[in-house]
Amino acid sequence: MSEPFDISTWTCPLPLQNYPTIVMGHGSGGRMMSDLIRHMFLPLLDNEVLHQLGDAAVLDIDLDLSRLAFSTDSFVVHPLIFPGGSIGDLAVYGTVNDVAMTGARPLFLSAAFILEEGLPMEKLGQITTAFAAAAEKTGVQVVTGDTKVVNKGHGDGLFINTTGIGLIPPGVQIAPGNAREGDAVIVSGTIGDHGMAIMSVREGLEFETRILSDTAPLHELVETMLAASLDIHCLRDATRGGLAAALNELAKSSRVGISFEEDRVPLQPAVKAACEMLGMDPLYVANEGKLVAIVNGEIADEVLAAMHSHPLGQEATLIGRVVVEHPGMVVSKTGIGGSRVVDLPAGELLPRIC
Secondary structure, three states: OOOOOOHHHOOOOHHHHOOOEOOHHHHOOOHHHHHHHHHHHHHHHOOOOHHHOOOOOOOOOOOOOOEEEEEEEEEOOOOOEEOOEEHHHHHHHHHHHHHHOOOOEEEEEEEEEEEEOOOEHHHHHHHHHHHHHHHHHHOOEEEEEEEEEEOOOOOOOEEEEEEEEEEEOOOOOOOOOOOOOOOEEEEOOOOOHHHHHHHHHHHOOOOOOOOOOOOOOOHHHHHHHHHHOOOEEEEEEOOOOHHHHHHHHHHHHHOOEEEEEHHHOOOOHHHHHHHHHHOOOHHHOOOOOOEEEEEOHHHHHHHHHHHHOOHHHOOOEEEEEEEOOOOOOEEEEOOOOOEEEOOOOOOOOOOOOO
């Protein structure tokens, strides 16, 4: 991602080479906008459906006994390119993960790029290339999209909106309100990596080990878990608000209590050091490649073993249980033997993080 992007490699690059940065004409609906779409976005994202460039995509989906999962998200991260990823792959993986948290197999994406006047064309090419590579990696088709340009000073470079559609297999019943007493609470790996990767760039922090974003697609990990057991009650990707927000949302939706041990939550030493330096609680720091699973306690070991077999679940850990006490609340047991209420964050701890 750090290598300079060579616009001479683009398909029919001349119309774009004449404009090294985005100008208002790229969003006018005329020839410049057509050049941008046909010579940058289409060569990178092209497929039979998208190539039609219609106002809407017509999709052939054999539902059979399946149900649709449908999600939309917007991405406003700053900086646009960060250690371990960019807003491009983040936009794909973030929406793929939202769809996957229902147990669905992601199939289709939409992509709307809101460009700010003055955005370097090379940076846009780098980000779009990352977006296309992420879509190819996850096996989703980008079937429709939109491009808009806003005046300089009104967009902070680039915003991306995506919508995802997937199919939920028969027998899968995953929902935020399904947690039950005795269920096991599992986190898929180390927390806080994405948020601290962003903050290390913003604050100029350097550590012996470089902190990289955990941006990654989780749908195949979810499929591996479901292959081990369909008795998975809740899934949530721990993005804004971190692990604390994810657990609180599930506790409130299911009207149950959640109790977990802080010492069991996986945490990289560099992330822990960064949080201590900045006075932040890692439980509240955003992730972009980690999930929380609430599963039937009797099959927790089977699900954990399946997760450990997948590259994105090798550090998966059972951190707690669902309890009848304190419904709607999350309580942690601290390393010194005490307890504390882990509430939702009161405000925005890390602005422009995803």
